[in-house]
Amino acid sequence: MTFKDLHIISMKSFSRDMIDHILDTAEKLEPIASSKSKSDLLKGKVLAVMFFEPSTRTRMSFETAMMRLGGDVLSLGSVDASSIAKGETLADTIRVVEGYSNAIVLRHNKEGAAQLASEFSSVPIINAGDGAGHHPTQTFLDLYTIRRESHLDGLKIALAGDLKYGRTVHSLCYALSLYGAEITLVSPKELRMPAEIIDDLKSHNIKVRETDSIEEAISDVDVLYATRIQKERFPDPAEYRKVANSLQITPELLEKAKPELKVMHPLPRTNEIDPRVDGTPHACYFRQSFYGVPVRMALLALVMGALK
């Protein structure tokens, strides 16, 4: 198994062995991520960070991951102040930036942008989100969180919120299908998981159940993964409020859950999780956010060939 120069575009190109290796590597690097030890593993290497749309957590965790391993970061900066504003294609931008760097992290508003970039780049492309498409590094950190905080094998998980447009849950579903998880999909009917993804899961013999009631889903699961319901998806604000409130996670709701249930969220949250949940043993979304650093350290070290 070699990861050197591998493009990281979609979870679909990763086998369970490959995922396990990435998670094992992340676990070894976690003390460096939390600054308990130091590393010069990527000294002399440059990571180009190209974000064509705003992001805080993903960009900062990649930059932190690279710096924790002693490497340097080259940022695209503002799109408005770059050649893209002059009409340069993504293909040309990638062919220029590959000459400056050892790997490129790309976030783009168009679906398929990372795939396209990989066809023009000789250095590894890491997809940090392409439109409503894939966000594999989020999935790796989600899997890492589940493994650290709960268990991956025999997992019962509920995914709640915007399952139609939420790319994090799409990729996560594909990955969990490799671990034989039982998946309950909780969403309003307007925001249901796309049928092609459910078909793919069923073709992997995954038990999938759909419901619009979070109360119904919560009692039997090990992990509850909430996503943000985006207000702008609803033409009628009253409909949004009705839906948003029906999926809110509160301490009262959690009384019906298993004591070991973990609540995850890719953040930022709006009102999906009541702040009173933060202090309960169920909350692990801020640790989940931190786990992005060791996971991205592992990916960077592997694709740049510093680790095998």
Added chain:
Amino acid sequence: MEETPIPEIRVHPIRNGTVIDHITAGQALNVLNILNIPNPSSGVVSIIINAPSVHGIKDVVKIEGRELNVEEVDRISLIAPKATINIIRNFEVSGKTHVHIPEKVSGVVKCINPNCISNSNEPVTSRFTVKPDGRKITLRCSYCERTISEDIGNHLL
């Protein structure tokens, strides 16, 4: 009063050319679109729409003086996966083949996802993997992974 029988309209046999038979009903005009018909240099073309057959209804297209190339047949397979191609030479069927459904097509169909990178000004050609499913075809975009399974003829480039 006895009704006068309506004379049956027959399409004459062709001397040389191609008969595309068993086209999915309703797709004949899309087949013509793929073959860039009509155009001034094409020969006589006959179209039969909704013809009864043992498997239900079908369309048939007969083209005088033209044999199709592989790329054209691949394109036809996407909208008419059960079609047969009959090469006619001197009024006789000299060759009969079923359309071959390719595993991938490139530059044939436009992705339905307006936010797909293949629909921007990037220097790439649209690319799809093809999955046959009985009498239907499903195309999956190699860039955004969106699928097309209905009205593929409307998305031909």
